[in-house]
Amino acid sequence: MILPPPADVEAQLAAARRDGDLDRYLGLLAGEELFVPIRRVDARSILDERAETFPNVYFETGGDEFLQVFTRGALPDLGQDVVAMSGSLDWAVDGVGRHERVVFNRGTRGEWRLPGATLQPWLDAHLDDVTPLEEQVERLITAPYGHLEGPIAHALACGAHLAVLEAAPWNVLDARYYDYVAEVRGLRDWWGVPDPPGWRTTMTGLIGDGYALTPGNLVLMLRLRFAAEYGLPGAEFDPLTWAQLVDRWCTEHDAADQADELRDTVRRVSRYERRLRADGLVDADGCVTTALSWDVGRAVTIARGGLAAGYCDALTAELMVLEAGSLARRYHQSWADLSAGYVMGRVLHAGEDGFGEWYPAAVRVHHQLLQDPASPWLNLDFGSLSEESEA
Known part of the structure; x- marks a missing residue:
């Protein structure tokens, strides 16, 4: 099957810009992770904790300067010397003065240049609409510019x-x-x-x-082997029998020094599987085959x-x-x-x-x-x- 058309926030922003609907436009941005270009050398200074603030890369035209802010899908290729940092809308335009301007999604159909005198009052009135980056979690996002098949x-x-x-x-x-x-x-x-x-x-x-050499993967692999030997589904091995068979394997393979850890791992896996079954991650008569x-x-x-x-x-x-x-x-x-x-x-x-x-x-x-x-x-x-x- 081919994935259904993904949600395209850039297209939604372009439609809001076309309609001149500022509330819808900023409302969309308020729920997104936004990206601000920054010189790579300045980013390294931040990582090395030599910089207290991050210097933005400004877009200059006709003598004017604009802070550039992009949604993820609108980020252009700015060359090897420029990278990006991201945050929520209030973070992206923090410190913008009333007479300074911000250009959103420059070079796209959704480009909109807005002054601080417009942005700050909107943010003050819609602070609850801005989703902080740390709260932007558990979202299934399929990017239209990403890999969709193959x-x-x-x-x-x-x-x-x-x-x-x-x-x-x-x-x-x-x-x-x-x-x-x-x-x-x-x-x-x-x-x-x-x-x-x-x-x-x-x-x-x-x-x-x-x-495959972690204790978890090893005991799960051994359970599959034991199940094949005894002609039983893996889920039917009780923890005690499973641990005894793991002990036997350790003796036969000169791995006595691993026996205690592997027995403990069997106990933990058995306990975790019960929880996974209760929560619907594993069928009632099923088991985990590998981690x-x-x-x-x-x-x-x-x-x-x-x-x-x-x-x-x-x-x-x-x-x-x-x-x-x-x-x-x-x-x-x-x-x-x-x-x-x-x-x-x-x-x-x-x-x-x-x-x-x-x-x-x-x-x-x-x-x-x-x-x-x-x-x-x-x-x-x-x-x-x-x-x-x-x-």
Whole structure:
């Protein structure tokens, strides 16, 4: 199937501009992540904490200066020396004086130049209509300028959990459309990726030869093997029997030093599966087959972030995403299977018995991706890629 036409905020802004409807125009902007160009050297100063404020890149014409503000899909290619930072509408125009002007979506049909004397009173009257960036979450966004079908779209959809959670387009792989400073900080602070060598090491750990060696993936893989040996569905292995068989495997494979950790992982997986069944992520008589999709989802996100941060080129990012998608198809049977494995991997990664604050959001995103008519999971057949299309 082909994805339905995605929502196009740039087209909606162009229609509001054509009609001269300022309230509708600013109302649309108030709910969006907005991007302001900034010189790359200045962005580096912010990252190095040498700059207290960020200097905007102004557009000059006829002696006038305009602050440029863009929606994501309207961002032009401003060259290697310019990147972007993003925030909500009030952030984007903060500090604009009454007689200064802002140009929104310059160069598009929705371009509108507005003075601070118009913007600030509107913001004062509609402050509750502005959605802060930290509240722009759990949105399924399909970008009309992104990948809509084919191997790359399918692979990017394998990372849809994190994209929806962060209200980022799931189908975009292009450095231009991201907040450079936020991506560099996110890679460093959330994923422990400080530089290009660290990025490559992380990607190798997620989708390289060692991807299946985590305790979670190992005990799940062993359960599948035991199920085949005994002719029983994996869900029928009670935790005690499963742990005993894992002990046997450790003895037979000179891995006694792993036995305690693997037994504890069996206990945790069994407990988590009960919760996943109760929340509708796994069928009542089903089980999670692998947690590899947690690695796959992170790999897609970190590949995208690495491209935005300049840690790799576009071709490398694309190849990494395609490899992640290939792994997902190899070890999962469906989007629902992939999603359940992603959530299992996430709870195992947390390293604690409890379910964190993030868990309810993960459940909501799971159901949204499996039920929303605009979801790639309902429009891209999980196993539909032909050998020719993957070549």
